[in-house]
Amino acid sequence: MNDDATAFADILHALPLYAPVDERRRGRVSSTTVDPGATLPTKVVVDFGSTPEGPDSGPDLEIATRAWEAGTAPGERELRGFCAERDLMERRMRDPLSAQAIGPPPDAAWSQARITLDADPYTFTVLTTAHTWVAATVLPGPFLLRIFTPAPGPHPTHLRRITSATQLEPLRGRG
Numbered sequence: 177m178n179d180d181a182t183a184f185a186d187i188l189h190a191l192p193l194y195a196p197v198d199e200r201r202r203g204r205v206s207s208t209t210v211d212p213g214a215t216l217p218t219k220v221v222v223d224f225g226s227t228p229e230g231p232d233s234g235p236d237l238e239i240a241t242r243a244w245e246a247g248t249a250p251g252e253r254e255l256r257g258f259c260a261e262r263d264l265m266e267r268r269m270r271d272p273l274s275a276q277a278i279g280p281p282p283d284a285a286w287s288q289a290r291i292t293l294d295a296d297p298y299t300f301t302v303l304t305t306a307h308t309w310v311a312a313t314v315l316p317g318p319f320l321l322r323i324f325t326p327a328p329g330p331h332p333t334h335l336r337r338i339t340s341a342t343q344l345e346p347l348r349g350r351g
Contacts (some may be wrong), residue, residue, distance in 0.1 A: 184255075184341040190216045191241045192315060194293065195343065196332035199224055199237075201337065206238070206347040208216045218243040222344065237332070238324040243317065250314050252301060256286065259303035259310040266308050281305050291323070317333045 187193075195203050201224050209219035219242040242258070244250050260280050267274035267281065268273075280303065287302045289311055300311035300323070309329050312322040325331050338344065 182346070187216060187220065188338060188341070191220055191243065192317070192319060192321070193220055193222055193241055193338040194239050194321065194335040195222065195224070195338050196237065197334040197336050199332075201225060202343060203239075203347050205347060207240075209242075218245070222338070236324075236326055237333070238322075239351065240322045240324070241315075242320045242322070244314075244320055250318055250320055255301040255312040255314065256303070258312040258322050259301060262310045262322060263303055263305055263308045265327075266324070267305075268306065289331075291332065293321075294335075294337055320331050 193203075203222040203224050205220060206223040207219075207221040208217040219240060221238055221240040224237040224239075240262075244254075250339045263280060263284070264274075264277060267277055277317065283306050285304045287304065289300045289302050290297050291300050291311065291313070292298070293315070298313045298315075299314045302309070302311045304310075304327060307327055307332050308324065309327045310322065310324045312320055315321050323331060323335075
């Protein structure tokens with residue numbers, strides 16, 4: 177095993193990354209967050225179908241995992257914040273009129289959804305707008321897990337844990 181594969185195996189061990197059960201495409205690590213001085217990321221984002229390189233054979237789907245290291249356990253407020261953060265990023269990227277937005281749009285609606293992770297059902301907090309569907313839950317660790325897709329979806333109902341670097345596109349540097 178080469179150093180890159182070993183390092184990625186460490187990431188897969190430290191952070192639970194997920195893919196839709198029925199997804200045929202390999203995911204692509206599109207973003208990571210690493211704290212200063214740390215060796216492993218605290219957040220990893222895996223995209224399916226939104227790569228700017230090559231054909232896109234389906235809807236954009238993004239699944240992000242973030243380690244939670246605050247002194248208190250994450251609750252509904254933190255889940256809503258994690259959802260709203262992604263909706264805001266999408267609106268600012270796609271809509272010039274939303275460049276100054278600081279919160280969810282007027283059409284935002286909050287709800288809950290049951291999504292299965294491996295064999296276990298989880299309740300997700302869901303933010304739905306005219307342009308986005310974003311859901312988040314708390315995993316043991318604790319970790320925050322977020323799913324994003326352009327509205328109206330489809331959004332996944334069953335996720336499986338990614339257990340090998342071979343289930344993802346090769347990592348590519350940018351520079």
